[in-house]
Amino acid sequence: MDALRKDIHNSDVPLVCRSCEARHGGVCGALTTEQLSELSRFTSRKTINTGAELHGQGEPVRSYANILRGVVKLTKMMPDGRQQIVGLQFAPDFIGRPFSSESALSAEAATDTEVCALPKAALDRMANNSPDLERRLHNQALIELDEARDWMLTLGRKTAREKVASFLYLIATHIDPDKAEVLQFELPLTRQDIGDFLGLTIETVSRQMTKLRQEKIIHVENNRNVTVHNLATLAEVAGVDR
Amino acid sequence: MDALRKDIHNSDVPLVCRSCEARHGGVCGALTTEQLSELSRFTSRKTINTGAELHGQGEPVRSYANILRGVVKLTKMMPDGRQQIVGLQFAPDFIGRPFSSESALSAEAATDTEVCALPKAALDRMANNSPDLERRLHNQALIELDEARDWMLTLGRKTAREKVASFLYLIATHIDPDKAEVLQFELPLTRQDIGDFLGLTIETVSRQMTKLRQEKIIHVENNRNVTVHNLATLAEVAGVDR
DNA sequence: CGATGTCTTGAAGCAGTTCAACCAGGGTGG
DNA sequence: CCACCCTGGTTGAACTGCTTCAAGACATCG
Numbered sequence: 001m002d003a004l005r006k007d008i009h010n011s012d013v014p015l016v017c018r019s020c021e022a023r024h025g026g027v028c029g030a031l032t033t034e035q036l037s038e039l040s041r042f043t044s045r046k047t048i049n050t051g052a053e054l055h056g057q058g059e060p061v062r063s064y065a066n067i068l069r070g071v072v073k074l075t076k077m078m079p080d081g082r083q084q085i086v087g088l089q090f091a092p093d094f095i096g097r098p099f100s101s102e103s104a105l106s107a108e109a110a111t112d113t114e115v116c117a118l119p120k121a122a123l124d125r126m127a128n129n130s131p132d133l134e135r136r137l138h139n140q141a142l143i144e145l146d147e148a149r150d151w152m153l154t155l156g157r158k159t160a161r162e163k164v165a166s167f168l169y170l171i172a173t174h175i176d177p178d179k180a181e182v183l184q185f186e187l188p189l190t191r192q193d194i195g196d197f198l199g200l201t202i203e204t205v206s207r208q209m210t211k212l213r214q215e216k217i218i219h220v221e222n223n224r225n226v227t228v229h230n231l232a233t234l235a236e237v238a239g240v241d242r
Numbered sequence: 243m244d245a246l247r248k249d250i251h252n253s254d255v256p257l258v259c260r261s262c263e264a265r266h267g268g269v270c271g272a273l274t275t276e277q278l279s280e281l282s283r284f285t286s287r288k289t290i291n292t293g294a295e296l297h298g299q300g301e302p303v304r305s306y307a308n309i310l311r312g313v314v315k316l317t318k319m320m321p322d323g324r325q326q327i328v329g330l331q332f333a334p335d336f337i338g339r340p341f342s343s344e345s346a347l348s349a350e351a352a353t354d355t356e357v358c359a360l361p362k363a364a365l366d367r368m369a370n371n372s373p374d375l376e377r378r379l380h381n382q383a384l385i386e387l388d389e390a391r392d393w394m395l396t397l398g399r400k401t402a403r404e405k406v407a408s409f410l411y412l413i414a415t416h417i418d419p420d421k422a423e424v425l426q427f428e429l430p431l432t433r434q435d436i437g438d439f440l441g442l443t444i445e446t447v448s449r450q451m452t453k454l455r456q457e458k459i460i461h462v463e464n465n466r467n468v469t470v471h472n473l474a475t476l477a478e479v480a481g482v483d484r
Numbered sequence: 485c486g487a488t489g490t491c492t493t494g495a496a497g498c499a500g501t502t503c504a505a506c507c508a509g510g511g512t513g514g
Numbered sequence: 515c516c517a518c519c520c521t522g523g524t525t526g527a528a529c530t531g532c533t534t535c536a537a538g539a540c541a542t543c544g
Contacts, residue, residue, distance in 0.1 A: 076395045078481055084398040086391040097388075099381055104388060131373055138380040139341055141387055146339075146346060148390040149328040153318045155397040156326040156441030160500065191523060199398030204500055206524055222509090223523060239320055402532065433491065443533055448492055464541075465491060485544105492539070502529070512518080 014040035016116065026066045026092035027140060028116075030133040035126060042122045046115050054095065054107040054115070061103050063117050064096035070113025071175075071188035074105050075196065085197040087144060087151075088170070088188075091177045094140050098124070111188045155199050158239060163198040164208040165238035168218065172228055184227045212237070256282035258358065268308045268334035269382065272374040284364045289356050296337065296349040296357070303345050305359045306338035312355025313417075313430035316347050317438065327439035329386060329393075330412070330430075333419045336382050340366070353430045397441050400481060405440040406450040407480035410460065414470055426469045454479070 012033045017040055028036060045068070048054065055061055057077055067089055074087040086105060089095055095107055095115070127134045154166045176182045187194075191202040198205065212218045217234060219227040228234050235242045254275045259282055270278060287310070290296065297303055299319055309331055316329040328347060331337055337349055337357070369376045396408045418424045429436075433444040440447065454460045459476060461469040470476050477484045 074391075076391065078395070078399065079483065080481075082399045084395040086394045097384065099384060105391065128373075131370075131376065134373065134376060134380065138376065138383060141380060141383045142339065142341060145383055145387045145390060148387060148394065149316075149318065149347065152328045152390065152394055152397060153320070153326040155394060156438075157320065157324045196398075201501060202523080203502080203525085207500090210524075239322075241321065444491080445493085445534080446532060449532095452492075487544085488542085490539105490541080492537105494537080495535090497532105497534075498530100499532085500529105501531090503527090505524105505526080507524070508522090509520105511520085514515105514517085 016040055027094045027136045030136045042119045044117050046117050048109040048113045050109055050112050052109050055103055057106040060101050063119050064123050065115040065117045067091045067093050068114040071110040072107055073110045074107055076105050083196045090174045098137055160200055160204050160208050162239045165234055169234050169238045187224045258282055269336045269378045272378045284361045286359050288359050290351040292351055292354050294351050297345055299348040302343055305361050306365050307357040307359045309333045309335050310356040313352040315350050315352045318347050325438045332416045340379055402442055402446050403450050404481045407476055411476050411480045429466045429468055
């Protein structure tokens with residue numbers, strides 16, 4: 001799958017792509033040097049501040065994006081304002097919905113985020129000519145599907161305590177693109193966001209965090225900086241088999 | 243996308259495929275007559291009784307399947323037995339997880355079901371040579387992803403009443419492969435299954451059904467046969483915008 | 485026609501919500 | 515530089531929607 005990865009160090013590879021692809025294994029890794037060059041004529045690096053939208057629910061979508069840094073939340077909103085976060089995307093995840101020009105959800109930067117934006121038409125055209133690229137997109141969709149279904153179990157059948165532990169476990173295993181897991185991290189979400197991700201109120205999230213802190217399962221500094229003492233214990237509490 | 247559909251009536255099309263593909267627009271529609279012929283040497287029609295498993299959680303998977311008739315539930319189970327249905331598949335949906343040989347969930351027939359089983363290796367090989375087939379699989383994955391995320395909103399943010407209404411609305415709009423919606427149908431799931439799909443207990447499901455019945459939003463006969471008086475009203479109660 | 489599995493109904497309990505007060509940090513302007 | 519406020523988080527107390535536990539009704543089938 002990474003047979004073309006050596007091209008990354010080829011001097012023909014566009015500069016914008018080099019710094020991105022060398023580190024991450026995003027969808028662009030499927031492209032040849034030539035394709036990458038062509039695509040890079042259209043791409044643009046963008047910085048998105050916390051809270052800013054990449055696109056809104058129901059809006060037409062004209063571009064895809066690769067996350068280079070930061071966390072993006074995918075949310076669905078009901079007419080009366082109730083909200084559910086249906087996915088968190090970390091670097092080097094791909095954001096976009098092939099085969100559809102309108103988004104059923106909104107994508108918002110949960111933290112300050114850097115993305116590489118790709119015009120939809122350009123990538124679609126390229127996917128038509130590159131089975132390897134289409135395969136990567138397909139694979140990314142399947143991974144997101146697996147994650148969505150895992151989270152359905154969390155939403156439907158876990159207690160508040162298990163939900164909060166599941167969230168912390170998810171962050172510990174996804175926040176750093178270079179490491180499979182990490183014991184200390186900055187929470188990318190506010191309490192409100194965490195509640196919207198877990199189907200809970202902020203008060204319940206707060207209480208459960210306090211309890212986990214009192215039980216010495218986690219340590220919290222400045223409300224945002226979390227240290228997990230033992231990931232296996234956290235996984236246990238979360239009810240996930242690792 | 244359906245450019246090859248005319249081949250269906252070609253006499254070279256294998257008999258097993260004709261009766262299936264003529265009616266449904268499943269993934270096989272992407273294949274040429276020749277590919278269909280080749281694949282049909284390996285396919286087998288199977289009848290699966292209510293409650294029987296297509297495959298279990300954590301088991302290796304050696305075959306894909308196309309649903310011809312019936313409803314299949316995809317479930318996830320926690321070590322302590324708590325269960326969540328993470329997807330319902332109707333005809334002509336495709337069952338299987340490309341790029342992975344082990345299943346993170348179990349697939350079980352919710353009703354008496356008929357499927358066309360395809361050996362995994364055969365379809366994988368064919369997908370490598372047919373971009374159109376890969377595209378259909380990709381598209382099916384994206385549709386399932388959309389549905390999973392819709393359901394996450396239901397699980398995380400809706401009340402029991404809204405959940406039950408959402409379930410009935412889902413069935414009304416999916417049970418008949420030939421019609422976009424239908425006002426009268428046999429429930430494909432037991433109360434226990436409905437509870438496992440909605441993250442509720444059977445008692446709560448039962449109580450909410452009773453209320454919807456008392457409010458004349460639905461009519462129920464023999465516990466299983468449901469008539470929806472007005473789909474727009476049901477959608478309203480479910481909190482879905484149609 | 486009893487036996488069995490599925491569904492409904494009732495009453496009590498509780499996990500999580502709601503409402504409200506308080507706290508900490510950080511920026512602003514007088 | 516301090517008083518002020520504003521945002522995000524915590525904590526407490528009362529409430530409630532869903533669960534739990536228990537009993538009864540209904541349908542199906544040997």
